Amino acid sequence: MAVKGMYFLDGGVLTLDKSLVTYKQGFGESLDIPVVPVLIDTDDGYVLFDTGVDPEGLINPDETWGEKQAAFRHFTEENDIRNQLQKVGVSPKDVKYVVNSHFHWDHTGGNRFFDQSTILIQKSEYRFAYYPDWFVENIYLKHQFDYPLNYKLIEGDYEVVEGVYITTSPGHSPGHQSLVVHLPNQCAVLVGDAVYAKENLEKNIPPGNPWSLPRAIESINKLQNIAIRENGHLYITHDPYFWEDYKRAPYFYK
Ligand SMILES: [Zn+2]
Numbered sequence: 001m002a003v004k005g006m007y008f009l010d011g012g013v014l015t016l017d018k019s020l021v022t023y024k025q026g027f028g029e030s031l032d033i034p035v036v037p038v039l040i041d042t043d044d045g046y047v048l049f050d051t052g053v054d055p056e057g058l059i060n061p062d063e064t065w066g067e068k069q070a071a072f073r074h075f076t077e078e079n080d081i082r083n084q085l086q087k088v089g090v091s092p093k094d095v096k097y098v099v100n101s102h103f104h105w106d107h108t109g110g111n112r113f114f115d116q117s118t119i120l121i122q123k124s125e126y127r128f129a130y131y132p133d134w135f136v137e138n139i140y141l142k143h144q145f146d147y148p149l150n151y152k153l154i155e156g157d158y159e160v161v162e163g164v165y166i167t168t169s170p171g172h173s174p175g176h177q178s179l180v181v182h183l184p185n186q187c188a189v190l191v192g193d194a195v196y197a198k199e200n201l202e203k204n205i206p207p208g209n210p211w212s213l214p215r216a217i218e219s220i221n222k223l224q225n226i227a228i229r230e231n232g233h234l235y236i237t238h239d240p241y242f243w244e245d246y247k248r249a250p251y252f253y254k
Helices: 066-071 081-086 123-130 134-139 198-202 213-229
Strands: 003-008 013-017 030-034 038-042 045-049 072-074 095-099 118-122 150-154 158-161 164-168 177-182 187-190 232-235
Touching: 003 177, 013 066, 038 177, 045 158, 066 072, 095 158, 118 123, 123 150, 164 213, 177 213, 187 213, 198 213, 213 232
Parallel strands: 045 095, 095 118, 118 150, 187 232
Antiparallel strands: 003 038, 013 030, 013 072, 038 045, 158 164, 164 177, 177 187
């Protein structure tokens, strides 16, 4: 029982104001950030970390993406989560567990395709997503997650399968969670949106748009500590330079 490896899936590119990434810095500067769901292959089945943006927007952009259309730099059929999985011979029904880092719109767009999977989400995030605080309300698109899916609401850290565990990292959103993956040759800490860019760590600048800044900072410390303790590497998938540093599926990280 072990983890075999993982794939970084190409979920397209969004563009946003840099100040959303770096706290009170970079207003008016735009930044392109990739969307990267991660597929983990284990002896106990496939685990998918986040489902990307909603591909239905390619057909009905107004109803699906609404004002979010302005955020798209690059998204084609190829970036549809189902097509990304297909690249490595996997279909949504093969995915045993989906872990949503949180319920923001760029992480839940493909949730409805996983009606055979168990979807793991913190109870605090699930509750909040239905009635978000007004200042973050537009980041939650209810039509993306409000389906009769097999949501399993968890509270706190949680072992998904042997070698893959969820660790809570609130701040970006109330119930944000990250994923620690013990690969054969390394420990990968998939931070989700707890860290937006390498710059947050390298220059010690907090992320720009947290729901709670103090909690976001605590979570960054927590994840860095996990990396130190477990000799792990932090994968910052929204980092603008992510694809310069890492390879897309079908490359298999072990
Ligand atoms: Zn995000």
